Amino acid sequence: xxxxxxxxxxxxxxxxxxxxxxxxxxxxxxxxxxxxxxxxxxxxxxxxxxxxxxxxxxxxxxxxxxxxxxxxxxxxxxxxxxxxxxxxxxxxxxxxxxxxxxxxxxxxxxxxxxxxxxxxxxxxxxxxxxxxxxxxxxxxxxxxxxxxxxxxxxxxxxxxxxxxxxxxxxxxxxxxxxxxxxxxxxxxxxxxxxxxxxxxxxxxxxxxxxxxxxxxxxxxxxxxxxxxxxxxxxxxxxxxxxxxxxxxxxxxxxxxxxxxxxxxxxxxxxxxxxxxxxxxxxxxxxxxxxxxxxxxxxxxxxxxxxxxxxxxxxxxxxxxxxxxxxxxxxxxxxxxxxxxxxxxxxxxxxxxxxxxxxxxxxxxxxxxxxxxxxxxxxxxxxxxxxxxxxxxxxxxxxxxxxxxxxxxxxxxxxxxxxxxxxxxxxxxxxxxxxxxxxxxxxxxxxxxxxxxxxxxxxxxxxxxxxxxxxxxxxxxxxxxxxxxxxxxxxxxxxxxxxxxxxxxxxxxxxxxxxxxxxxxxxxxxxxxxxxxxxxxxxxxxxxxxxxxxxxxxxxxxxxx
Amino acid sequence: xxxxxxxxxxxxxxxxxxxxxxxxxxxxxxxxxxxxxxxxxxxxxxxxxxxxxxxxxxxxxxxxxxxxxxxxxxxxxxxxxxxxxxxxxxxxxxxxxxxxxxxxxxxxxxxxxxxxxxxxxxxxxxxxxxxxxxxxxxxxxxxxxxxxxxxxxxxxxxxxxxxxxxxxxxxxxxxxxxxxxxxxxxxxxxxxxxxxxxxxxxxxxxxxxxxxxxxxxx
Numbered sequence: 001x002x003x004x005x006x007x008x009x010x011x012x013x014x015x016x017x018x019x020x021x022x023x024x025x026x027x028x029x030x031x032x033x034x035x036x037x038x039x040x041x042x043x044x045x046x047x048x049x050x051x052x053x054x055x056x057x058x059x060x061x062x063x064x065x066x067x068x069x070x071x072x073x074x075x076x077x078x079x080x081x082x083x084x085x086x087x088x089x090x091x092x093x094x095x096x097x098x099x100x101x102x103x104x105x106x107x108x109x110x111x112x113x114x115x116x117x118x119x120x121x122x123x124x125x126x127x128x129x130x131x132x133x134x135x136x137x138x139x140x141x142x143x144x145x146x147x148x149x150x151x152x153x154x155x156x157x158x159x160x161x162x163x164x165x166x167x168x169x170x171x172x173x174x175x176x177x178x179x180x181x182x183x184x185x186x187x188x189x190x191x192x193x194x195x196x197x198x199x200x201x202x203x204x205x206x207x208x209x210x211x212x213x214x215x216x217x218x219x220x221x222x223x224x225x226x227x228x229x230x231x232x233x234x235x236x237x238x239x240x241x242x243x244x245x246x247x248x249x250x251x252x253x254x255x256x257x258x259x260x261x262x263x264x265x266x267x268x269x270x271x272x273x274x275x276x277x278x279x280x281x282x283x284x285x286x287x288x289x290x291x292x293x294x295x296x297x298x299x300x301x302x303x304x305x306x307x308x309x310x311x312x313x314x315x316x317x318x319x320x321x322x323x324x325x326x327x328x329x330x331x332x333x334x335x336x337x338x339x340x341x342x343x344x345x346x347x348x349x350x351x352x353x354x355x356x357x358x359x360x361x362x363x364x365x366x367x368x369x370x371x372x373x374x375x376x377x378x379x380x381x382x383x384x385x386x387x388x389x390x391x392x393x394x395x396x397x398x399x400x401x402x403x404x405x406x407x408x409x410x411x412x413x414x415x416x417x418x419x420x421x422x423x424x425x426x427x428x429x430x431x432x433x434x435x436x437x438x439x440x441x442x443x444x445x446x447x448x449x450x451x452x453x454x455x456x457x458x459x460x461x462x463x464x465x466x467x468x469x470x471x472x473x474x475x476x477x478x479x480x481x482x483x484x485x486x487x488x489x490x491x492x493x494x495x496x497x498x499x500x501x502x503x504x505x506x507x508x509x510x511x512x513x514x515x516x517x518x519x520x521x522x523x524x525x526x527x528x529x530x531x532x533x534x535x536x537x538x539x540x541x542x543x544x545x546x547x548x549x550x551x552x553x554x555x556x557x558x559x560x
Numbered sequence: 561x562x563x564x565x566x567x568x569x570x571x572x573x574x575x576x577x578x579x580x581x582x583x584x585x586x587x588x589x590x591x592x593x594x595x596x597x598x599x600x601x602x603x604x605x606x607x608x609x610x611x612x613x614x615x616x617x618x619x620x621x622x623x624x625x626x627x628x629x630x631x632x633x634x635x636x637x638x639x640x641x642x643x644x645x646x647x648x649x650x651x652x653x654x655x656x657x658x659x660x661x662x663x664x665x666x667x668x669x670x671x672x673x674x675x676x677x678x679x680x681x682x683x684x685x686x687x688x689x690x691x692x693x694x695x696x697x698x699x700x701x702x703x704x705x706x707x708x709x710x711x712x713x714x715x716x717x718x719x720x721x722x723x724x725x726x727x728x729x730x731x732x733x734x735x736x737x738x739x740x741x742x743x744x745x746x747x748x749x750x751x752x753x754x755x756x757x758x759x760x761x762x763x764x765x766x767x768x769x770x771x772x773x774x775x776x777x778x
Contacts, residue, residue, distance in 0.1 A: 051576070077576075227659035230692040294602055301617055308629075314693075315633035315706070315740040321692045329693070333629065334750055353601050360594035362585065369582050376577035393577035419582040427583075465742040468700055475700060482657050482698050 006047040012038065020086070024253075024493045027084040032096050035087055039102045042074060042083070050074040050083060051380050052396075053099070054505065055522045056109035058117030060143050066090045070119055072099070073494065073505070073522070077380065077396045084494070089119060098124040105383025108530035116141035116217075131210045131559065134159045140218055147218055163196040165203040173199045182211045186289060186545045189555035191529075193544065200540040205533045209559055216560035220519035224485030225251055226325060228519060233319035235521060236557040239278035239500040241270050241310065243557075244323035247519075249404065250495025250506040251325045254488050257460050261449040263327035268406045269340060269443050270313070270322070271497070272436040273306045276347065278500030278552075279387075279429040286426055286549030287358060290367045295354045302347040309339045325486060326461040327454030340444055344437060351433055359427075368423035372535040372547035375420055383527035386502025388551060391428040392420035398498040410442045422550040460486055485514030499524050501552045523557045630746060632708035632739040633691045636684055638727040639703055646728060647703035650679040654695035654704055662688035663695060682724040686712050693740045706739040 009017055016031040017038065030038060042050040054073035061067060066088035074083040089096055098121040099106045110121040111130040118139040121127060129136060135157040138145055163177060177196045181187035190211035196204040216235070220228045232247045233240040245267050252259060259267070284299035307317040312333045314322035322329055333339075358364045374382075376393040389396060397414045399407040415431035417424040454461040458477035467474035488510040496505040502524025511517040528551045536544040588594060608614050619626055628634075639647045650667035666681035695704050714720045735746075 223659055227657070227694070230659050230690050230694070298605075304617070311632065312629040313631070315629065315631035316691060316693075319690065319692075329697070330631065333631070334747060334754070353605075356601050357598040360586075360589050361598055362589050362592050362595070365583070365585055365589065369585075373580045373582060375580050380576050392580070418577060418580065420577075420580040421582050423583055462697060465702070469702075478700060479653065482653050 006041075006045060008041045008045055008047070023084070024491070025082050025084060027086060030085050030087050032087050032089065035085075036097045036099060036102065038085075039072075039099050043102055048076060048081075048083075049078050050076045050081075052077055052385070053103035053105050053109075053383050054385075054503065055383075055520075056099070056106055056113055057507070057520050058113040058119050058141065059509070059518060060117060060141065062143050064088075068094050068117055068119055070096055070113060071507070073507070077394065077401075080401050082494075094118055095120045095122055097122050100124055103383065104378075104381050105527045105530065108526060109383075112526075115139065118142070128159075131213050133157075133210075140215070145218075147215070147222055159208065161194050161206040161208075163194065163204040163206060165196055165198075168198075175203065180541075180544075182208075186548070188285065188548060188553065191548075191553070191555070193532075195536075195541070195544070197541060200542075202536050202539060202541060202544060205536060205544075207529065207532055209529065209555075211559070212555045213559045214556075216521065217519055220516050222515065224514050225488055225516060226486060228516065229323065229325075230319065230321045233321055234556050235523065235560065236278070236499060236501070236504070236525075236554045237318060238281045238554060239274035240318065240320050241274040241322055242278075242497060242499050242504065244321065245271055245405075246495060246497040246499065246504045247506050248323040248325050249497065250493055250508050251486070251488060253495055254491060254493045254508060254510060255325070255460060255486070256489075257326055257455050257457055259327045260451050260453065260455060262332070262451045263453050264405050265443060265446075265449050266313075266328060266332055266336075266453075267323065269440050270310065271405070272440050273309060273340075273343065275500050276433050276436050277303045277306045279433050282501070282549070282552035283354070283426050283429050286422070286546060286552075287354075287364070289545045289549040290364060292358055292361075292364060295357060298350045298353050298357075302343070302350050305343055305346055309336075309343060312336070312339060324454055324461060326457065327452070329454075331453045332448065337444065337448060340440065344441055344444070347433075347437065351430065355430060359430075365423065367542075367546055368426065368550075369419070369421055371422045371539065371543050372550065373419065373421040374531070374535065376418075379420065382531045384502070384531070385527075386499065386524050387428045387432060388425050388501070388528055390415065391417045391424035393418040398496055398503050402496075404497065406443060407439070410439050412439050422546050425550040425552075487512070487514060488516075496522070501525050501528065501554070521557075521560060523560060525551065525553045525558050529553045529558055628708045628710075628739075630708070630738060630744060631741075632706070632710070633693045634707045634739045635686070635709040635712060636689075636695070636722075636727055637705050637707050637738075638682065638724060639705060640728060646678060646682070646724060647701055648679050648682060649675060649701055649703070650677045650682075651700065653698040653700060657694040657698035659692060659694060660688050660690045662686075662690075679724060682727065683721050684727065685721050686714075687717065687720040696740055696742065699742075702742055705741040707737050708739040709737060 012034050016034045018029040020027040020029055042048045052075040054075050056070060056072050059069040059071055061069065068089040070087045070089065072085040074085065087096055096119055098110060100110065108130060110124055111127060113119045114121060114127050115129045115131050116139055132140065133153045135153045136151045175196055175198050177194060179192060179194055181192040182190040187193065192208040194206050195202045216231055219231060228247060229244060232243040235243045280299040280303045284296040287295040310320050310322065311317045312335065314320050314329055374392055379389050379392040380394060385396065393416060395414050395416045400414050412435050415428055415435060417428050462481055463474040463477055468478045490510050490512040492509045494505055494507045496503050503522065504524055505522030507520040508516055509518040535547050609616060641647055650665055652665055655663040655665050662685040664681065664683040665679050667677050668680035670676055670678045693706060696706055
């Protein structure tokens with residue numbers, strides 16, 4: 001029985017819920033017989049109110065008796081509390097009850113755990129593969145699966161959903177099933193929407209994803225901890241710096257090191273600039289989907305300038321790899337402050353211009369107000385986080401609820417809107433851009449903190465090049481760090497940052513070797529996109545396109 | 561509209577809205593009047609661009625190029641010793657650090673015993689490379705650096721595997737074309753100049769106050 005356990009736990013049989021000692025956050029080992037009942041209690045009981053299921057994923061420990069483990073990350077928005085549930089399952093009988101009856105958001109997460117580990121969720125409405133294709137055999141994230149194994153998908157094996165929708169009898173048109181995507185300019189990358197249309201109206205639909213699956217999690221297991229950083233760039237490539245920060249912070253906390261103040265300061269500023277950039281792309285492309293092309297150009301000018309700032313630090317514009325575990329890759333350039341100050345002046349006029357163009361523009365209002373609306377309660381139920389959740393009236397922002405870096409030292413607000421539709425998703429991003437600028441302005445006023453840009457610990461960060469050329473000891477550390485990698489102590493850690501479209505979590509497990517045992521990403525747009533079919537139900541095809549833009553689904557992150 | 565941030569941390573007070581309250585249109589919006597303000601914006605931008613009232617943002621590539629910083633991570637350069645031979649000692653650190661596994665090295669005995677080894681083959685597959693700069697960070701000899709050259713186009717896949725000779729071509733060592741490196745002499749020079757200016761200012765201020773201007777320690 002866990003300490004400070006809620007009172008309803010007494011009703012569960014002894015030994016079915018055991019608290020795990022020494023974990024990074026509250027962790028319970030749960031027997032699978034009681035899982036669904038426990039989850040329902042955790043969600044509804046006024047004591048706990050774990051209303052948000054952050055993610056469900058599998059783990060594989062081949063040396064254990066019960067080899068597999070399903071991990072559930074729960075979050076209580078009212079209480080600001082996190083909880084991890086672990087349910088073990090054996091290889092001979094990898095069956096678990098589904099929690100889709102408790103949280104709807106579990107749907108795609110359970111499908112992913114099935115696909116990657118072969119965990120079968122009893123009672124799941126549609127337990128199909130999701131990240132891999134239909135001709136794929138085996139479960140790739142199992143430890144005994146060869147990373148180089150390839151499967152060929154032939155045309156006859158391509159999945160075609162059988163859509164059913166009730167006949168209404170009043171239709172003048174013949175119903176037609178059409179494919180939108182995977183290669184379609186409106187699908188923002190590589191998503192496939194199979195929609196049954198009645199005239200213009202979508203009566204039933206299903207989405208197919210993961211044409212861009214790049215095995216991020218499997219690849220991480222075969223590389224050293226530092227080598228994962230360039231991979232994280234390619235998750236949400238519109239704001240790659242935020243992914244760097246999320247990953248590096250998690251590993252830093254596992255190592256027990258802290259980035260020096262100079263690096264933290266720069267990370268906070270560049271994170272906010274990346275957020276601005278991401279929101280610019282999201283809103284720009286949403287408006288393009290609605291036919292408002294000019295905004296796209298206005299939005300892309302600030303973005304280009306911010307790329308210039310990132311490039312002056314790290315030498316790359318899109319895939320920055322600018323963070324290192326323990327700090328940054330290089331010292332801030334001499335003109336960093338001047339560039340940031342210039343950007344503070346440069347960005348707002350474009351945001352103003354776009355707001356003048358579309359905020360009250362009836363053409364845009366008609367296209368967006370009330371389209372794909374979702375209530376706050378449903379959004380939480382579907383595991384939404386980020387701007388889309390805040391547009392539905394739920395004030396949850398990881399930066400405010402669990403401040404990290406310098407967010408608790410600056411004065412800012414979490415904007416919240418109540419419409420939950422495409423318009424409010426657009427508007428909330430505009431408000432957040434202003435808040436980000438406010439954060440940056442306050443940080444710049446403090447001046448650049450003195451000190452090193454990376455932690456002075458030769459077990460974590462490479463020693464300075466000068467020392468490496470001239471001192472034997474530094475040279476040895478340099479070689480050790482590159483040949484063996486950072487030695488992260490055994491353990492697990494869930495680290496998070498507020499990404500541009502929701503809580504971006506990294507769950508890292510180390511077994512003490514130089515390589516990660518597992519790096520699991522909580523992609524914020526995964527639950528967003530899992531709702532897509534429901535959101536566009538009964539709406540026109542054109543609305544589906546605008547909805548997709550408003551959700552800001554980034555294929556690199558969705559499909560990893 | 562925003563909530564009190566402290567409210568987020570207080571337990572039990574927050575109910576998630578069960579209903580949606582979308583935005584309502586005002587009369588002016590119904591009459592499409594705000595479109596005029598939008599038109600003013602686009603017309604302003606048009607005239608600004610038409611008469612060159614501000615810098616045009618379009619870059620006329622390839623005649624005109626974007627100015628990249630001197631930290632740009634572009635095509636690699638293998639640096640040379642003063643005698644023109646390759647500096648690399650084939651220690652394989654770059655190939656080990658490379659997350660994309662795009663560096664292929666074959667080591668050979670160097671006739672000079674002080675150098676010991678040199679790369680007989682040094683190839684980088686530019687189509688595999690992700691330009692993360694880890695090879696530069698890893699090199700203990702400053703033998704591999706990057707240029708700001710991003711023009712990499714090939715007719716065949718085989719051409720994308722760039723060998724030692726091409727990586728050492730002297731034209732890539734034009735100082736204006738250098739990119740990501742372990743140290744930036746031009747930045748250091750600029751920093752030194754800024755420091756000198758600061759010392760001069762202090763000295764001038766002291767002189768004004770009638771104090772003896774001490775020689776600045778550089």
